[in-house]
Amino acid sequence: MLRSLMAVAALPLIFGSACATQSSTDELAGETAADNVADGKADGAVDGAYTYFQVSADLRKCLSPVCGGYFMARVNRSTTVCANGSSAASCYVPQLDWTEAHLRDDQQAKLLDAASQDATSDGVRALVRGRFASKTYPGHGNLGRFVVTEAWVAETSAVSGGVFVRVRDGGVRCIAAPCASTIEKGLNISRSAMIAEIDWSPAGLSSNEIQGFVDDLFTPSGAIIAGDRYTVTEAGRHAKGRTATAAFHRLADPTATAP
Numbered sequence: 001m002l003r004s005l006m007a008v009a010a011l012p013l014i015f016g017s018a019c020a021t022q023s024s025t026d027e028l029a030g031e032t033a034a035d036n037v038a039d040g041k042a043d044g045a046v047d048g049a050y051t052y053f054q055v056s057a058d059l060r061k062c063l064s065p066v067c068g069g070y071f072m073a074r075v076n077r078s079t080t081v082c083a084n085g086s087s088a089a090s091c092y093v094p095q096l097d098w099t100e101a102h103l104r105d106d107q108q109a110k111l112l113d114a115a116s117q118d119a120t121s122d123g124v125r126a127l128v129r130g131r132f133a134s135k136t137y138p139g140h141g142n143l144g145r146f147v148v149t150e151a152w153v154a155e156t157s158a159v160s161g162g163v164f165v166r167v168r169d170g171g172v173r174c175i176a177a178p179c180a181s182t183i184e185k186g187l188n189i190s191r192s193a194m195i196a197e198i199d200w201s202p203a204g205l206s207s208n209e210i211q212g213f214v215d216d217l218f219t220p221s222g223a224i225i226a227g228d229r230y231t232v233t234e235a236g237r238h239a240k241g242r243t244a245t246a247a248f249h250r251l252a253d254p255t256a257t258a259p
Helices: 002-010 033-040 105-120 207-216
Strands: 019-022 052-057 070-074 091-093 126-133 145-154 163-169 182-186 192-195 197-199 223-227 229-234 237-243 246-250
Touching (some): 052 105, 105 126, 163 237, 197 223, 207 223, 207 246, 223 237
Parallel strands (some): 197 237
Antiparallel strands (some): 019 229, 052 070, 052 126, 126 145, 145 246, 163 182, 182 192
């Protein structure tokens, strides 16, 4: 079973197949008052979960800088605070500032291609982490810019759905299955959970691609997935799992040196 691959990699003592049933309760879904309190958090940790945005190319036909830039929207949240301090479902910026991302030109182009796909199709393929900053454009005032610190691209064209979470190995080892050994942190929200499985099949990944994401779980950055909660049951024991309707790799230049 594909969904068992991640659990086996994290816990070699698991044998057999677990039974999975969809759960109606996902404690990471929706927005809470605690999330609002943490909205101003400047979370720069490599495994942090704040300041993540969907980025979509602006395909409107008018003169730059008021058209042709990008629309930014916080994932898992209904509003985004724009560069001028206003709140909206998404915010327009004429420019992405790559100076802190440490990415090659071809990697930037990969993110921008995914952002163009997001502008014309359902789901999310381009994610960035970073912040809005001011920038004045002659004759137009402060339209701002977005400073990119991380860039993430979906592995496949599957339509994302559910909650966006950052997942990585939680350091837990068990002697019985199901083993909740992976930590998931909701992006831009204050909640997290321990899960036993990830069902990679909705994202349409090959076995080699799944293994690549399994390997990512043991890196500081982990992986980002979007998906829904389900319940894992084995030998009368229950644990949480999450489907992966989309899975995102972080773009990184191994030759770059971050400050």
